[in-house]
Amino acid sequence: MKATHIIIGLLLIWFIPTQAAIIELKPGNSIQEAINQAAEGDTLKILPGIYLEHEIIIRKPLTLIGVDYPTIDAMDKGNVIIVAAENVHIEGLRIIRTGKSNLDDSAGIKFFDSKNCTIINNRLEQTFFGLHFSNSSNLTIKNNTLISVAEREFQTGNGIHLWKCKDSFIENNFIQGHRDGIYLEFVTNTESNHNMVLENKRYGLHFMFSHENSYYKNTFKRNGAGVAVMYTRNVIMKENIFEENWGASAYGILLKDITDSEVIGNIFRKNTIGIYMEGSSRTIFKRNEFNQNGWAIKLMASCDQNTFEANNFLGNTFDISTNGSVVLNTLTKNYWDKYEGYDLNKDRIGDIPYRPINLFSVIVEKIPSAVILWRSFLVTLLDRMEKVIPSITPENMIDHSPKMNPYDFRTANS
Amino acid sequence: MFKLLKYSLLDIVKSRFALLYTVFLILVAISIYQVSEDMSKVSLSLLNIMLMMVPLIAAIFATTHFFNNLEFTELMLAQPVKRRDVFLSQILAVIVVLSLAIIIGFGVPMILWGADVTVLTLLGIGIGLSIIFAGLAFMASVLTRDKAKAIGISLSFWIYFSLVYDGFVLYLIYSLSDYPLEKTTLGLVFFNPVDLGRIIMLMQLDISALMGYTGAFFQQFFGSAKGILLSSAMMLIWMLWPMGVAMRVFRKKDF
Structure with a gap:
C-alpha cells in the first residue's frame, strides 16, 4: 500500500511542472514578451524591481505572481494590465500611475469578457480606475489595497468597478480616495465582505440595477x-x-x-x-x-x-x-x-x-434656515406642545x- | 474703589443668597452627571440650565441687590468718592459673585467627573450671560425708582431674549421662506446674546445635523477665525453696552 502511495506522489510531482512552467522575470525583462511566449496555464514569477510598462495584454489562462511587490509603473499612460481570458490569476503586484483619462477609462487592471479570475494581494496606487471589470463572471477580488490621491471627483475613477458581472466575491479590500469606492452596475449574485472603504470623493459604495447582491461587515467612512x-x-x-x-x-x-x-x-x-x-x-x-x-x-x-x-x-x-x-x-x-x-x-x-x-424637524425640512433656532427655549416649548397634541406632524x-x-x-x- | 468693592462683596456673601445659588448649581450639575454618562448629553442638559436659569437668576439677583443696597449707595454718594467707582463696585460685586457661583457650582463637579472643551465653552458662556443680564438688570434699575417695576423690566428682558425674540425670528423665517435667509438669520442671531451663546454651543454639539447645506454655512462662519472673533466681539459688546448706559444714567441720576 505504502509503496503505491509513494509512486503516485512521485508521479504527481513529476507531472505538475511539465503541465505549467514557471517563468521568472527580472527588472529589465518585458512582461508583455514573457506573456506572449508563455503557454496556457504557465506561471510568471515577477521578481522585485521596477517594470516600466503599460497596456500589458493577457489573452490566455496565466498566473502572475509578484515576489515582494514588484512595481509596474505605467508612467501616466493608459491601462496597465488588460485581461480578456479565463482562469487568470494575478497576485502580489504593485501597480502605479495609470493614465488619467475618461476616454478609455484607464485602469490598473482591466478585465473584459473574463471568467474564473482571481486578483489577490495587489497594491494599486495613483490609478485612475483601480480594478475595472466588464462582462465577466466568477471573479474573486481579495486583499487588495487601492489608493488614489485625487483632489477632486473628476480627477479619478472608481476603485473597484464592475459592470455587467455576476457570481463574484469582493473581499477584504482597502479602498481610499477614488471617485466611488466600489461601483456595481448590472451586477448580480455578488458578495462584498469586510471591505474598508474610506474617504472616496463621491460614494463609498454605489450600485444600480444590481439585484441579489449581499454586503457583509464592510466599513464605509468619511466618503464624500x-x-x-x-x-x-x-x-x-x-x-x-x-x-x-x-x-x-x-x-x-x-x-x-x-x-x-x-x-x-x-x-x-x-x-x-x-x-x-x-x-x-x-x-x-x-x-x-x-x-x-x-x-x-x-x-x-x-x-x-x-x-x-x-x-x-x-x-x-x-x-x-x-x-x-x-x-x-x-x-x-x-x-x-x-x-x-x-x-x-x-x-x-x-x-x-x-x-x-418632532415638530421642529418638520419645520427644518421646509425651511432649512430655521435650524439656527434648534435647542432654543421656544422650539423646545413648541415640541412639547406638539407631543401632547399632534397637529403638524x-x-x-x-x-x-x-x-x-x-x-x-x-x-x-x- | 477696591475698598468699596470689598464691602459690597462682603455684603452679598452675608446675605447667603450667593451660597444658596452655588449649592443649587452644584446639586443640578451633580444630578445631571449622575443621570447621564455620555459627555455630550451632560453638556446638553447643562446648556439648557445655562440658557434658562442663569440669565433669569442673574437678572433678578442684580435688580434686588441694587435696590437692597440703595441706602448704602446713597450714603456713599454723600462721601467724596467718584460716582463711577460707587457704581462699578456695586455691579462688579454682583458679577464676581455670579461668576464664582457658576465656576464653583459647575466647575467642582466637572473636576470630579471630567470635562472637555464643550463643557468649558459652556462655562464661559454661562459667565458671559451672567454679566450681560446683570448689566441689563442694572440698566433697568437705574431707569426706574420702583423696585417692583425694575424687576418687571429685568424679567421682560429675560422673556424677550429667551422666548419672544426667537418667536419673531421663526415667524420671519417662516413668512420669508422663499428667499435665501442664511445671512439674515446669521445677522439676527447677533442681536440676541442668548441665541449667540446657544449657537456657539450648537456648533460643538450638533455638528452632524448642522452639516446640511444651511448648517454648513453657519458652521463655516462660526468655525472660521473671523466668525469666532466676531461672535466673541459681539458677546463683549453685549456685556459692555448695558453697563455703559446704566453708568451714564447713574452718574447724572438724582437720588
Whole structure:
C-alpha cells in the first residue's frame, strides 16, 4: 500500500511542472514578451524591481505572481494590465500611475469578457480606475489595497468597478480616495465582505440595477456623499458600519427605489443623515444602531411597506423626518433614547406610544434656515406642545411598542 | 474703589443668597452627571440650565441687590468718592459673585467627573450671560425708582431674549421662506446674546445635523477665525453696552 502511495506522489510531482512552467522575470525583462511566449496555464514569477510598462495584454489562462511587490509603473499612460481570458490569476503586484483619462477609462487592471479570475494581494496606487471589470463572471477580488490621491471627483475613477458581472466575491479590500469606492452596475449574485472603504470623493459604495447582491461587515467612512444604492431589489446589507459621512448631501445610505431588501445589524454613526429613503418598499430594517446622526432616518412619503423593528436610536439630533403626511411604513419595538413614557406592567415595553417625528424637524425640512433656532427655549416649548397634541406632524408615524432599554447588539450579533 | 468693592462683596456673601445659588448649581450639575454618562448629553442638559436659569437668576439677583443696597449707595454718594467707582463696585460685586457661583457650582463637579472643551465653552458662556443680564438688570434699575417695576423690566428682558425674540425670528423665517435667509438669520442671531451663546454651543454639539447645506454655512462662519472673533466681539459688546448706559444714567441720576 505504502509503496503505491509513494509512486503516485512521485508521479504527481513529476507531472505538475511539465503541465505549467514557471517563468521568472527580472527588472529589465518585458512582461508583455514573457506573456506572449508563455503557454496556457504557465506561471510568471515577477521578481522585485521596477517594470516600466503599460497596456500589458493577457489573452490566455496565466498566473502572475509578484515576489515582494514588484512595481509596474505605467508612467501616466493608459491601462496597465488588460485581461480578456479565463482562469487568470494575478497576485502580489504593485501597480502605479495609470493614465488619467475618461476616454478609455484607464485602469490598473482591466478585465473584459473574463471568467474564473482571481486578483489577490495587489497594491494599486495613483490609478485612475483601480480594478475595472466588464462582462465577466466568477471573479474573486481579495486583499487588495487601492489608493488614489485625487483632489477632486473628476480627477479619478472608481476603485473597484464592475459592470455587467455576476457570481463574484469582493473581499477584504482597502479602498481610499477614488471617485466611488466600489461601483456595481448590472451586477448580480455578488458578495462584498469586510471591505474598508474610506474617504472616496463621491460614494463609498454605489450600485444600480444590481439585484441579489449581499454586503457583509464592510466599513464605509468619511466618503464624500456616503453610500448610494438605486433601482435594485433583493439586497442584503448586514453588519456594515457607516460612519462620519458629513456634508450637505451626505448620507450613511441613500436608498432609492430599493425593494424587498434587508438592512440588518448595521451601525450608523455620526452621519449627517443616517438613512435617506425614497421610493423604496418592502424593506426590513432590523437591529441597526443609529448613533449621533443629524437625522437618523429621512423617510420620504414615497416609501411604503417598510418595517423598522428593534433598532436602537441613540443621541441623534432628529430621529425621523418625512416630507408628507402619509405614512405607509411600520415602526415597532425600537428603542428611542428620547422616549419619555413609563412602563407600569414591567414588560419592558413602554405603555404609551412614541412619536419619533418632532415638530421642529418638520419645520427644518421646509425651511432649512430655521435650524439656527434648534435647542432654543421656544422650539423646545413648541415640541412639547406638539407631543401632547399632534397637529403638524404625521399622526401615523408612531411606534406603539417602544422599548424601555436599549438593545445590546454586541452580544446578539457575535 | 477696591475698598468699596470689598464691602459690597462682603455684603452679598452675608446675605447667603450667593451660597444658596452655588449649592443649587452644584446639586443640578451633580444630578445631571449622575443621570447621564455620555459627555455630550451632560453638556446638553447643562446648556439648557445655562440658557434658562442663569440669565433669569442673574437678572433678578442684580435688580434686588441694587435696590437692597440703595441706602448704602446713597450714603456713599454723600462721601467724596467718584460716582463711577460707587457704581462699578456695586455691579462688579454682583458679577464676581455670579461668576464664582457658576465656576464653583459647575466647575467642582466637572473636576470630579471630567470635562472637555464643550463643557468649558459652556462655562464661559454661562459667565458671559451672567454679566450681560446683570448689566441689563442694572440698566433697568437705574431707569426706574420702583423696585417692583425694575424687576418687571429685568424679567421682560429675560422673556424677550429667551422666548419672544426667537418667536419673531421663526415667524420671519417662516413668512420669508422663499428667499435665501442664511445671512439674515446669521445677522439676527447677533442681536440676541442668548441665541449667540446657544449657537456657539450648537456648533460643538450638533455638528452632524448642522452639516446640511444651511448648517454648513453657519458652521463655516462660526468655525472660521473671523466668525469666532466676531461672535466673541459681539458677546463683549453685549456685556459692555448695558453697563455703559446704566453708568451714564447713574452718574447724572438724582437720588
